[in-house]
Amino acid sequence: METFITIIAGVLFTIGTYLILSKGLVRIILGLSLFTHGVHMLLMAVNGLKKGGAPLLGEGTDVYTDPLPQALILTSIVISFALTAFSLVLGYRTYVELGTDDLEQLKGDPNE
Amino acid sequence: MSWLHLAVLTPFLFTLVVPLLNKNIRRIHTGWFVLAVPLLLFIYFLGHFPLDPTMAPVIHSIPWIPSLDIHFTLYLDGLALLLLLIITGIGTLVVLYSIYYMSMEREALHNFYVYLLLFMGAMLGIVLSDNLLVLYVFWETTSVSSFLLIAYWYQRSRSRYGAQKSMLITVSGGFSMLFGFILLYTMTGTFSVRELIGMSGQIAEHALFIPAMLLILLGAFTKSAQFPFHIWLPDAMEAPTPISAYLHSATMVKAGVYLVARLTPIFGGSMEWFWIITIFGVITLFWGSFMAIRQNDLKALLAYSTISQLGLIMSLLGIGSAALNANFSDQAILFSGATLAAVFHLFNHSIFKGCLFMVIGILDHETGTRDIRKLGGLMSIMPISFTLTVIGGLSMAGLPPFSGFLSKEMFFTGMLTAARNMDQWVMLLPVVAWIASVLTFVYCLILVFKTFTGKFQPERLDKAPHEAPIGMLISPGVLAVLVIVFFFFPNLLSLSLLEPAMHSIMPNLLAPGERFDVHISAFHGFNTELLMTFGIILLGTTLYVYLKRWSGIYDTLPRKYTLNNAYDGGLTGLERMSLKFTSTYMTGFLHNYLSYIFVVMICLTAGTLLSQGAFTIDLSTNSSIEWFEFVLGISVIIAAVFMVFSRSRMTSIIAVGSIGYMVSLFFVIFRAPDLALTQLVVETITTALFLLCFYYLPKMKKELTRLRFKLSNLLISLGVGITLTLIGLSVQGHNLFESISRYFENSYELAGAKNIVNSLLVDFRAFDTMLEIVVLFAAGIGVYNLIKLRENRRNN
Amino acid sequence: MKFTDVILQTSTKILVFIILTFSIYVMFAGHHNPGGGFIGGLITASALILLYIAFDVKTVHEIIPVDFKIVGALGVLIALLTGIGSMVLGYPFLSQTFAYKTLPLFGKTELATAVIFDLGVYMAVVGTTMTIILSIGEDE
Known part of the structure; x- marks a missing residue:
């Protein structure tokens, strides 16, 4: 299971990177989303899966899964939400203001 | 938190109030409020005077970053007290002077006084710090405040250029000094100066001794404008004159001299220390006085003369350090006389140079120019300013009855001591020193006579000159009086202030309880020193009279290959190179x-x-x-x-x-x-x-x-x-x-x-979460602004 | 955004209250069960978004005259103040504590400062999410 999840994460990384490296703004934002998902999956897999119950003391099991990566991922989810929202708006404003989303055309004047 | 800590922090704390005072109380010049700070500090430090060297120095410590061995330790001894009195004393007079110099209506006084107080606090910190890293922090703070003050009239391109130049040179020197301090730490495991002095024997045998020494000296030389790093000082004269009087002659440039004096117990025993400091000092002494004669701008003349005088003090500290050298243990007391001369001249220079700068400021203020060629014949119009210039100028030239004469004589004694007790070619030292003193005499005469005698040229002046208001004359007047008082009663200072300062520079030279013989007197009989002074007067006057005949030698100096051009070229080259390098990879894509x-x-x-x-x-x-x-x-x-x-x-x-x-x-x-x-x-x-x-x-x-x-x-x-x-x-x-x-x-x-x-x-892990919601919120506000700001712009 | 979808509007009127109630439950349940300020805040935000989709921005703004930027800022402030509160009492920044008290109506209840902090998180999340959505939504 861990290997499988790691490979899924790897695929998400590869495709995320490919999209990030493209020229269109929308693709870059989508690529970032994929990359984040990949990181979350990897963090879960690295920690070991199905090792115990949910980290709720009310459940009354003996062994719990490690709560620390979960807390970290929760933080990451919210941050990446903020990041996506911001870059999305940035991208859309850029497009509205400048009429293009091609990053090659967006690069500045070399003498600037 | 001790009173001493509070004293250092007072100027910093007062900076918070200055803008409020300036904004809310428009009718009273902000300077009057600021005046209280140096005055109270001066009185406070005067309470420690006279300091008994046999008594334990005052030490107060607050842990700051204990894990890095950084403690905010303050340490008050003779050397510190001498500088503290100069900083606060001249500071008081400068603030008083600035009240009349800086116009209340036209100038941004809050900036001026905030920077000034920032500098004052940092300077107190340098002098009192025992911890080298704390000292470094204050050291760079003086560089920054000096930068701000030079660029005070930031609308002028010359001001900006001068500020940048001084910043680049002093800060890069400071940076190398920091490396030197860190090397000292790796040798000994401490940043405390007192502990380092205790381990000086161990440091001297270490392989890193020479590199540490060179790096630290680089810091001291750049700060004290020693050749070839002196080029920033003339450009720093773009600052308002009170600042030139305070930072660039009396205090900040003395920081390098102070550092050399402070670290003499650690490095002083080595011959390298002796040679480097003495030679650089003498070269600076000569070059400064030589270049001063050529200047037409009075402030530039004073800037070069400051460079020259700093070189003089530096060379004396170098010679004095031989007292700590094992090779000269028999003549140790003789050499220590040079240290006394250094300390005494440091004090004298602050007084007479402060006085001269303030008078030049008055001239500038009243006539609208500082160009020697346009001035002349002001003696009858501005008699008080003339008198003050004569006192300051002749003290600088080393004539009696002014205190400069005493330290000048002691300077010759020091040079002669070195020549008599060392190898043959050290004989060059007193010769160069004497030539430099002749040149010093010449530019002092230029300063006094070209400005105040000769033909009065009202048509070339912007304003009709008249004597300055009394308030402006108080500060230079006080200093001029001191110049005369300390000629007749030098022993007011010698045992109470100079001797303890010598003790701090050479703490282990004497057995505990013993004191240096520091009796200063004006007349020692017809010895070599007196003859040298006569020679100076004779030759100097001749050179002054025939100035036009020989000033042609300045034209033989290369115009293209000057240090300033090297600095400018280096700077533009650096910019061009980094631009080229950056543009190769910063494609914007x-x-x-x-x-x-x-x-x-x-x-x-x-x-x-x-x-x-x-x-x-x-x-x-x-x-x-x-x-x-x-x-x-x-x-x-x-x-x-x-x-x-x-x-x-x-x-x-x-x-x-x-x-x-x-x-x-x-x-x-x-x-x-x-x-x-x-x-x-x-x-x-x-x-x-x-x-x-x-x-x-x-x-x-x-x-x-x-x-x-x-x-x-x-x-x-x-x-x-x-x-x-x-x-x-x-x-x-x-x-x-x-x-x-x-x-x-x-x-x-x-x-x-x-x-x-x-x-x-x-x-x-609530801290993470808290910062996380801050990020989230910032993103939200960012989105809001991205959209709304454009709408606002469109609506406008 | 202007839709007039009667089915959407009618069902929204009921759904919003269910979602909001649920979100507040989730927020406070977070101490012992899955949930907490983040999830609660996001669910509240989604309820509000539903409201804005069903009706238009102006109508909703008349019903809920709240500036969400201020809600977000208040949330951050509350979280910060709980941290400073512990400093005032001599504990390290952001130390949380809890106690059991008997309250009228609720009986024996656990009171934890962590819940106040979580409330700050909740408000920050609601405020920020709504600020973002509304900024885009109101843009011409």
Whole structure:
């Protein structure tokens, strides 16, 4: 299971990177989303899966899964939400203001 | 927190009030309020005077960063007290003078006084710090405040140029000094000056002794404008004259001299220390006095004369350090006379140079020019200013009955001592010193007579000159009186102030309880020193009278290959080079930057891990996999691959949303209910966001790119994916140490919470969460501004 | 955004209250069960978004005259103040504590400062999410 999840994460990384490296703004934002998902999956897999119950003391099991990566991922989810929202708006404003989303055309004047 | 700490912090604290005072009390010149600070500090420090050297010095310590051995330790001894009195005493007079000099209506007084107080506090900090790193912090603070003060009239390009020049030179010197301090720390394990002095024997035998010494001296030389780093000082004269009087003659430039004096007990025993300081001092002494004669601007003349005088003090400290050298232990007391001369001249110079700068400021203020060629014949119009100039100028020239004469004589004694007790060619020292003194005499005469005698040229002046208001004359007047008082009663200072200062410079020379013989007197009989003075007067007057005949030698100096040109050329060259270098990789194309990052990441991590043989994959700890999990995983992969080929915005958004939902299903399988819930809702809202922007988002057109571009992208992304997958796989089954998570399972006892993840977020690691919501909120405000600001602009 | 979808509007009127109630439950349940400020805040935000989709921005703004930027800022402030509160009492920044008290109506209840902090998180999340959505939504 861990290997499988790691490979899924790897695929998400590869495709995320490919999209990030493209020229269109929308693709870059989508690529970032994929990359984040990949990181979350990897963090879960690295920690070991199905090792115990949910980290709720009310459940009354003996062994719990490690709560620390979960807390970290929760933080990451919210941050990446903020990041996506911001870059999305940035991208859309850029497009509205400048009429293009091609990053090659967006690069500045070399003498600037 | 002791009174001493409070004294250092007072100027800094007062800076907070100055802008308020300046804004709210318009009718009273802000300077009157500021005046209280140096005055009170002066009185406070005067309370420590006279300091008994046999008594233990005053030490107060507050731990600052104890883990790095940085303590805010203040240490008041004779040397410190001497400088403290100069800083606060001249500071008082300068502030008083500035009240009349700086116009209340036209000038930005709050800036001026804030910078001035900043400087004053930093200077007190330098002098009192025992910890070298604390000293460094204050040292750079003086550089920064000096920068701000030189650029006070920032509208003028000369001011900005001078400020930048002084900043670059002094700060780079300060930086090398910091390295020197760190070397000292690696040798001894302490930053405390007192402890370092105790270990001076151990330091002297260390291999890093010479490098540390050179680096620290570089800092001291740049600060004290020693040749060839002196070039910043003449350009620093763009500052308002009170600042030139205070920072660039009386105090800040003395910081380098102070540092040399302070560290003499550590380095003083070595011959290298003696030679470097003496030779650089003498060269600076000569070059400064030689160049001063050529200047037409009175302030530039004084700037070069300051350089020259600083060289004089420096060379005396160099000669005095021979007293600590084992080779000259028999003549130690003789050499220590040079140190006394250094300390005494440091004091005298602050007084007469402060006086001269203030008078030049008056001239500038009343006539509108500082150009010698336009001035002349002012003696009858400005008699008081003339008298003050005569006193200051002749004291600088080394004539009786002014205190400069005493220290000048002692300077010759020091030079002669060195010549008599050392190798043959050291004989050059008194010769060069004498020539420099002749030149000093010449520029003093120029200063006094070219300005005040000769033909009065009212047509070349911007204003009709008249004597300055009384308030402006008080400060230079007080200093001029002191110049005369200390000629007749030098022993007011000698035992109470100069002797303790010598003790701090040479603490181990005398047996405990003994005192240096510091009786200063004006007349020692017809000895070599007196003859040298007569020679100076004779030759100097001759040279002054025939100035026009011989001033042609200045034209033989190369015009192209000057130090200033070297500095300017170096600076523009540096700029051009860095521009060229930067433009090779800063293309402005995001794709390139990301490629650098990814390639470096692949090379560094994969390279390191490969070379260390860290990719060992152990799959034995794998847990079982169910068929629905497999299907889910494959769906994620399919959706992701689909995104690469998708040409439509809508399908891409749906695909990325579905991946998010599937990931949240995975979280359910992984027993992470909090994550699953959050991911689910976040995905919903993100999709809503995408759809909201949908109409405005650019169409995803087929990217018309070359195959090479795509291939390289594919290669990089495969590299990233494979590297991270391999790392992920290698990490499994490698538990180097026990997870700390067991601790959090006590969350019910520790935090009263049964949900461990939530207690982690809001209790154990609440700091993370707090900063996280700050980031979130900042992003929200960012989005708001991105949209609303444009609307506002359009509405306008 | 202007839709007039009667079915959507009618069902929204009921749904919003269910979702809001649920979100507040989730927020406070977070101490012992899955949930917490983040999830609660996001669910509240999604309820509000539903409201804005069903009706238009102006109508909703008349019903809920709240500036969400201020809500977000208040949330951050509350979280910060709980941290400073512990400093005032001489504990390190952001130390949380809890106690059991008997309250009227609720009986024996656990009171934890962590919940106040979580409330700050909740408000920050609601405020920020709504600020983002509304900024885009109101843009011409």
